Amino acid sequence: MSPKQTEDRRYLAPIDTASTQQLFTDCLVIGAGVAGLRAAIEAASNCDVTLVCKGSLSDSNTWQAQGGIASVLDSDDSFKLHIADTIRTGCGLCDDTAVGLVVRSGPELILQLIEWGAEFDKVAGRIDVTLEGGHSRARVAHAHGDSTGRGIAEALIRKVADTPNINIIEHFYTIDLITNDDNECVGAIGYRPRTGFEIIWAANTVMATGGGGRLYRETTNPDAATADGLAMAWRAGAILRDMEFVQFHPTTLYIAGASRALITETLRGEGAILLDCGHKRFMQAYHEDAELAPRDIVSRSILDRMLKTNSTHVYLDIRHFDKEHFKKRFPLISELCESFDIDVSADLIPVRPSAHYMIGGVKTDMEGRTNIAGLYACGEAASTGLHGANRLGSNSLLEGLVFGRIAGANASTEQNSHIRRPAYRRMKYDIGVSDRSRLDASDVRNSLRALMWRNVGITRKGRALTEAREIIEFWQRYVMDKVFDTPFGWECQNMLTVSYLMAQSAEQRRESRGVHYRVDFPDVDDANFARHFELQRPTA
Ligand SMILES: Cc1cc2nc3c(=O)[nH]c(=O)nc-3n(C[C@H](O)[C@H](O)[C@H](O)COP(=O)(O)OP(=O)(O)OC[C@H]3O[C@@H](n4cnc5c(N)ncnc54)[C@H](O)[C@@H]3O)c2cc1C
Structure with missing residues (x-):
């Protein structure tokens, strides 16, 4: 598939090496979530690494992950069962090799994390594992109750900080991947608030920029998740795959005006019940597994119930939980509820679904390679085929670890034919001044997020998807031809690019499968x- 997009510009910003600061590295890793951190550690055993992220090291989806990481850690579980659960959830589109690879690598990589200082919660000396929707066995390990992502990230960050040949650059906003005349990736151009534009030439580059939840008005994702990596990979000519598949999390706290904090699925795994606004339990009417049905079904059921009861939300009921255990097991959620005066032993928690996870991404093979020589991808930014058309909860942290390690290993050892060690290159890319009217980037971002939520959300239909694509095309005409000089503007351009591809893929998949309904x-x-839908920029 080769979609048409307005303003087919290769780079978002003008480039002139004569006046731009430059760095040289063997391996550039873009993104410091679980995937990028793990990739950097692996690559550093073979070469010098530069690790960049657009905010601080804690600004990532990884840091926010609550529920846990799925892996076979209990004697009544098996690789076969974890593989079967993942494939069943993926609705016919999982890549069996990717599933087997990720599942089988899990226990070893979790033990390695423990060696590096991650503290998973234990019961009687063994890692405590919890049941989550879609899993046939309890296999979700958690750290510090509901701060699993942070626990994992902190261990990886300590390891990175202790590795002398990893150069960490925070607040480096990567604008574009740089490719040479043979369309090989030779590094990236970015922007730092204090020093301005900077080029990092690299023999190999690992893209680990995470997902794009911020493309939606309602999302669990932090500010950084604007799908920059997918947009820059697209401009560079990478193949993107499965862009229509976005997972919506069924339960985020719904308090008008407050950000949509996630209420982990593990609560339902431990007995929380969903009630409609008339305080009636409803999930049994939608699925035999009731509250433990796969996420897409729970999200759609909640939406349906909200429509039928003309309500903005439903409720999560944990009044029957032991309050002290709840506080200890879910300290973040406990604090969150208290901050809004919700007494969980007496009050119901108002919740509704919101955008959570990008299943689509840059297509890779089992070695983390993309179709562009010198460019690797891993984590939420990549499409490895693990999730198929729906992600089994808690499989993504694991995927980041597994493919982070693989991408890091290959990006530090593989010699791409024409790419020698990075050296100074002369490069000039000019962008003409546009005489079209200017749209306010902030307005466009807000309107785009509302449009995506309304038209490319949990339930979709042809006319609404076509309308979304046409409106995005209109905005693109006035935004993509401009030259911005701040991350806010570049993010807006990236959001438009990726939203367009998502709307178009969703329009073309005229069936319901997994998270795409x-x-x-x-x-x-x-x-x-x-089958998968693959997209590549026509001029690439
Ligand atoms: C609230 C929440 C709860 C979750 N709970 C779970 C869970 O319990 N279990 C589970 O398995 N998964 C969970 N997930 C999903 C999981 O956290 C993510 O899929 C996973 O952490 C993604 O890791 P990553 O390394 O690919 O990307 P991220 O962790 O998102 O990291 C992306 C990195 O890329 C950087 N970046 C992005 N754009 C640029 C740019 N232009 N320039 C430079 N750097 C850039 C960011 O700064 C960041 O460092 C949750 C997600 C959320 C939001």
Whole structure:
């Protein structure tokens, strides 16, 4: 598939090496979540590494992850069961090799994290594992109750900080990947608030920039998740895959005006019940596993119930929980509820679904390679085929660890034919001044997020998707031709690029599968759509 996008510019900013500060590295890792950190550690055993991220090291989806990391850690569990659960959830689109690889690597990588200082919660000396929706066994390990992501990230950050040949650069906003005439990736151009534009030439580059939850008005994702990596990979000619598949988390705290904090699924795994605004339990009417049904089903059921009861939210009921245990097991959520005067032993918690995880991403093989020589991808930014059309909860931290390690190993050892050690290159890329009217980037971002939520959200239909694509095309005409000089503007351009691709893929998948639900095509259509959609910039 080669979609048309308005303003097909290769780079978002003008480049002139004569006046731009330059760095040289063997391996550039963009992104400091679980995938980027793990990739940097692995690469550093073979070469010098530069690790950049657009905010501080704690500004990532990884840091926010609550529930845990899935892996076979209990004697009544098996690789076979974890593989089967992942494949069943993926609705016919999982890559069996990716699933097997990730599942089988899990226990070893979790033990390694423990060696590096991660403290998973234990019961009677063994790692405590919890049940989550879609899993047939308890296999979700957690750290510090509901601060699993932070626990993992802190261990990885300590390891990175202790590795002398990893150069960490925070607040480096990567604008674009740089490719040479043979379309090989030779580094990236970025922007630092204090020093301005900077080029990092690299023999190999690992893209670990995470997802794009911020493309939606309602999301669990922090500010950094604007899908920059997917947009810059697209401009460089990388193949993107499965862009129609976005996972919505069923339960985020709904308090008007407050940000949508996630209420972990593990609560339902431990007995929390969903009630509608009339305080009636409803999930049994939608699925035999009730509250433990896969996420897409719970999200759609909640939405349906909200529509039927004309309400903005439903409730999570944990009044029957032991309050002290809850405080200890879920300290973050406990604090969050208290901050809004919700007494969980007496009050219901108002919740609704919101955008959570990008299943689509830069297509990679099992070695983390993309179609561009010198460019690797891992974590949420990548499409490895692990999740198929739906992600099994808690599989993504694991995927980041596994493919982070693989991408880091290959990006530090593979010699791409024409890419020698990075050296100074002369490069000039000019952008003409546009005479079209200017739209306010802040306004466009807000309107885009509302449009994506309304038209490319939990349930979709053809006309709304076409409308979304046309409106985005209109905005693109007035935004993509401009030259911005701040991350806020570049993010807006990236959000438009990726949203367009998502709307277009969703429009073209005229069936319902996994997280992609079309009210006008409610059934799975294996004859026509048991396949992935791949996208590549036409001029690439
Ligand atoms: C609230 C929440 C709870 C979750 N809970 C779980 C859970 O319990 N279990 C689970 O498995 N998964 C969970 N997930 C999903 C999981 O956290 C993510 O999928 C995973 O952490 C992604 O890791 P990553 O390394 O790919 O990306 P991230 O952790 O998002 O890191 C992306 C990195 O890229 C950097 N970056 C982005 N753009 C640029 C740019 N232009 N220039 C430079 N740097 C850039 C960012 O600064 C950041 O450092 C949760 C997600 C959220 C939001």
